[in-house]
Amino acid sequence: MLRKALLAAAASERVRGLLTGAPTASSVVGRYVAGESIQDALAVARALRSDGLLVSLDYLGEDSIDAQRAAATAAQYVHLLGRLAAEGLSDGGAVEVSIKLSAIGLLLSSPGGTGSPNGELTSRMGGSRPPSPLAPVPPEGMPDGEAKISDMQGAEGTAGSSTLGERIATEHLERIVVAARDAGTTVTVDAEDHTSTDATLRIATALRERFGSVGSVVQAALRRTEGDVRELAAPGVRVRLCKGAYAEPLAEAFTARHDIDRSFARCLRTLMAGSGYPMIATHDPRLIAITRSLGLGRSPDSFEYQMLRGVRPVEQRRLAASGARVRVYVPYGGDWYRYLVRRLAERPANLALFLRSQLSPG
Numbered sequence: 001m002l003r004k005a006l007l008a009a010a011a012s013e014r015v016r017g018l019l020t021g022a023p024t025a026s027s028v029v030g031r032y033v034a035g036e037s038i039q040d041a042l043a044v045a046r047a048l049r050s051d052g053l054l055v056s057l058d059y060l061g062e063d064s065i066d067a068q069r070a071a072a073t074a075a076q077y078v079h080l081l082g083r084l085a086a087e088g089l090s091d092g093g094a095v096e097v098s099i100k101l102s103a104i105g106l107l108l109s110s111p112g113g114t115g116s117p118n119g120e121l122t123s124r125m126g127g128s129r130p131p132s133p134l135a136p137v138p139p140e141g142m143p144d145g146e147a148k149i150s151d152m153q154g155a156e157g158t159a160g161s162s163t164l165g166e167r168i169a170t171e172h173l174e175r176i177v178v179a180a181r182d183a184g185t186t187v188t189v190d191a192e193d194h195t196s197t198d199a200t201l202r203i204a205t206a207l208r209e210r211f212g213s214v215g216s217v218v219q220a221a222l223r224r225t226e227g228d229v230r231e232l233a234a235p236g237v238r239v240r241l242c243k244g245a246y247a248e249p250l251a252e253a254f255t256a257r258h259d260i261d262r263s264f265a266r267c268l269r270t271l272m273a274g275s276g277y278p279m280i281a282t283h284d285p286r287l288i289a290i291t292r293s294l295g296l297g298r299s300p301d302s303f304e305y306q307m308l309r310g311v312r313p314v315e316q317r318r319l320a321a322s323g324a325r326v327r328v329y330v331p332y333g334g335d336w337y338r339y340l341v342r343r344l345a346e347r348p349a350n351l352a353l354f355l356r357s358q359l360s361p362g
């Protein structure tokens with residue numbers, strides 16, 4: 001309940017201004033986010049690799065309702081993958097990338113690309129949202145919006161706006177997946193709110209059939225997920241299981257903590273008994289313990305734990321030292337506001353600490 005209220009409050013422009021303009025914002029952001037540039041992301045990835053941890057880099061930015069911005073985000077990923085390959089960081093999938101399809105056009109509803117903020121967008125944050133002042137810039141050496149969406153001009157789509165958005169996101173994702181393949185690594189498609197689950201799973205599945213290494217993410221909070229997991233627990237399929245970070249309606253999702261945890265445990269059992277590659281994304285000690293015991297029946301390199309940068313770093317290293325594969329999810333980029341809010345909402349104590357530091361900065 002508190003989490004839902006926090007997510008809704010964070011949609012207010014006033015709260016946004018307070019949080020982003022706060023004098024200690026950068027130190028709080030720095031706990032969870034690598035920094036704003038590719039150089040920052042690479043430095044954090046290098047440090048984690050030297051500690052024996054695997055990495056997934058996420059370029060922050062979601063809900064792009066501007067075609068140029070979506071193209072620039074895709075170009076940023078392609079450029080990042082080139083840099084990872086040049087440094088040998090991506091070899092064998094040691095450093096991979098995670099991506100939200102809304103950042104590369106899934107929500108575009110008009111060929112001109114500005115789309116219309118609709119119910120889907122507002123439901124993500126509980127209110128309307130102007131374009132971010134921190135829009136991604138194309139990486140050095142890359143032309144702005146260089147990506148060519150072959151049929152964007154004049155495309156109308158036969159099944160409404162989602163068809164155009166899906167086509168655009170699919171084309172961008174394919175470029176990223178090809179760049180990842182060339183770099184010897186993988187792409188994982190993040191899960192967003194329930195309104196995009198069908199399209200997200202559909203796109204990832206279609207590209208996985210052609211390129212193999214595309215991972216999907218499922219959220220234990222969603223009632224549908226047990227069914228999705230049964231389909232995804234198939235040979236070679238990389239599936240990240242997480243609790244789910246979005247405020248969802250009761251009809252679609254479990255909202256009580258223990259119901260979400262029980263759903264997580266059921267999905268976990270299915271994934272660990274299946275023949276895919278489970279990626280267990282949680283910091284919850286009880287769920288980590290269940291994973292460990294289910295993992296005894298599998299080889300240690302047939303599944304991995306995943307945690308977020310800034311959350312339980314000691315546990316990350318402890319698990320890795322025990323011989324487990326542990327991947328740290330590392331976001332970077334200027335558009336960090338909503339990512340930070342989701343992290344603060346997961347742990348209201350963090351938010352309280354942050355707000356207290358603003359009231360008495362001395």
Ligand code: FDA
Nearest residue numbers: 190191242243244245281282283284306307308329343346
């Ligand atoms: P829970 O929230 O119950 O936390 C368990 C314990 O972990 C807490 O008691 C605390 O000790 C610690 N902890 C958790 N969050 C913390 C925080 N922010 N700060 C400090 N301590 C914290 N979601 C989604 O909807 N789509 C996605 O694609 C992804 N992707 C993803 C990747 C990876 C690698 C991870 C780890 C998580 C995600 N998530 C996600 C987020 C996920 O859905 C969930 O919101 C968070 O992981 C928090 O849930 P826990 O399972 O950690 O449990």
